[in-house]
Amino acid sequence: PLLQAPRRIKALDQDVVNKIAAGEIIVAPMHALKELMENAVDAGSTSIEVLVKDGGLKLLQITDNGHGIDRDDMSILCERFTTSKLKAFKDLESIGTYGFRGEALASISHIAHLKVTTKTAGSSCAWQAHYADGRLVPAKPGQSAEPRPCAGRGGTQITVEDLFYNIPTRRRAFRSASEEYAKILDVVGRYAVHCTGVAFSIKKHGDAGSGISVQANASTVDRIRQIHGSAVGNELIDFNIEDKKWGFTASGWTSNANYHVKRTMILLFINHRSVESSAIKKAIEQTYSIFLPKGGHPFVYLSLEVEPNRVDVNVHPTKREVHFLNEDEVIELVCNEIKTKLAKVDTSRTFLAQS
Numbered sequence: 001p002l003l004q005a006p007r008r009i010k011a012l013d014q015d016v017v018n019k020i021a022a023g024e025i026i027v028a029p030m031h032a033l034k035e036l037m038e039n040a041v042d043a044g045s046t047s048i049e050v051l052v053k054d055g056g057l058k059l060l061q062i063t064d065n066g067h068g069i070d071r072d073d074m075s076i077l078c079e080r081f082t083t084s085k086l087k088a089f090k091d092l093e094s095i096g097t098y099g100f101r102g103e104a105l106a107s108i109s110h111i112a113h114l115k116v117t118t119k120t121a122g123s124s125c126a127w128q129a130h131y132a133d134g135r136l137v138p139a140k141p142g143q144s145a146e147p148r149p150c151a152g153r154g155g156t157q158i159t160v161e162d163l164f165y166n167i168p169t170r171r172r173a174f175r176s177a178s179e180e181y182a183k184i185l186d187v188v189g190r191y192a193v194h195c196t197g198v199a200f201s202i203k204k205h206g207d208a209g210s211g212i213s214v215q216a217n218a219s220t221v222d223r224i225r226q227i228h229g230s231a232v233g234n235e236l237i238d239f240n241i242e243d244k245k246w247g248f249t250a251s252g253w254t255s256n257a258n259y260h261v262k263r264t265m266i267l268l269f270i271n272h273r274s275v276e277s278s279a280i281k282k283a284i285e286q287t288y289s290i291f292l293p294k295g296g297h298p299f300v301y302l303s304l305e306v307e308p309n310r311v312d313v314n315v316h317p318t319k320r321e322v323h324f325l326n327e328d329e330v331i332e333l334v335c336n337e338i339k340t341k342l343a344k345v346d347t348s349r350t351f352l353a354q355s
Ligand code: ADP
Pocket: 035, 039, 040, 043, 064, 066, 067, 068, 069, 077, 082, 083, 084, 085, 100, 101, 102, 103, 104, 105, 106, 156
């Protein structure tokens, strides 16, 4: 048979490479939203408002009242690996935990229309800029790409429009906007429980009723009650442990034996980032199995702080599954604490019933 001459190997265009990389980091609107929300929290905001249209595919807008972005930083804001959160190499282990090292805004600019309006306390006006493919671009053809002064309150508003507009196959893969909105609601709800001192609201465009709304001064229990209902809000016990040997602290609220649902609900934060851990889930379900009827599952909000150098840094941003050193020992201590607390409530109830 006649062999064809091989096609020559060529380097892909840089823009193509960036687009592929961005599409791997941001698979669904919720991934973009999570990054934007973490940025808003990192900026010291006490109020975060989210507006969503078509499950985030048409519009994702997040408005915060944080410290804002310096006008002089706006030109490099969306370049890859530009960050204000990492100064020395030694910081890398602690800051780069979830894979993003100044990549979120850059990624979004490669796969969506991105607009940033921001005002710092020191600036007399707000500044607005549009971005595409990592760079400043004019709002309209023929205009200057430079940030324009405008009116605005202190803080930052990020507007992401037409997510995946340039990746039609990805765009077509989304079956329903309401499915994507549900995922967005889930992420916002998680942060709204965790970030005490911060007010959260999320709205669907054109929808008067707010999806989630919590006040800045709401307690953790209030937050859980507002988002997950009073059935669970009235049946929570708190726990708090610290362990020097394994270098962690754990705290949170967990449902007592009076409450159970069909599926375990775990709000897990490791070092203030929302993550998943099947090992923790399994251990918690095991712990509860002696307290709950068969098929019944708990609600658990668990905030774990582990020394940053103990967390696996090689986790892909879309894989929310996280691992850390001495996981088994840490999980056992956390579950033992929960078990002790549950047993206490359980015996006092039995005691009350008997007397
Ligand atoms: P990273 O968060 O890893 O630094 P990002 O691409 O998410 O990377 O953001 C780049 C930089 O832009 C941040 O380091 C921060 O300085 C700035 N920034 C992004 N969002 C906000 C915001 N909402 N408020 C203030 N600064 C922000």
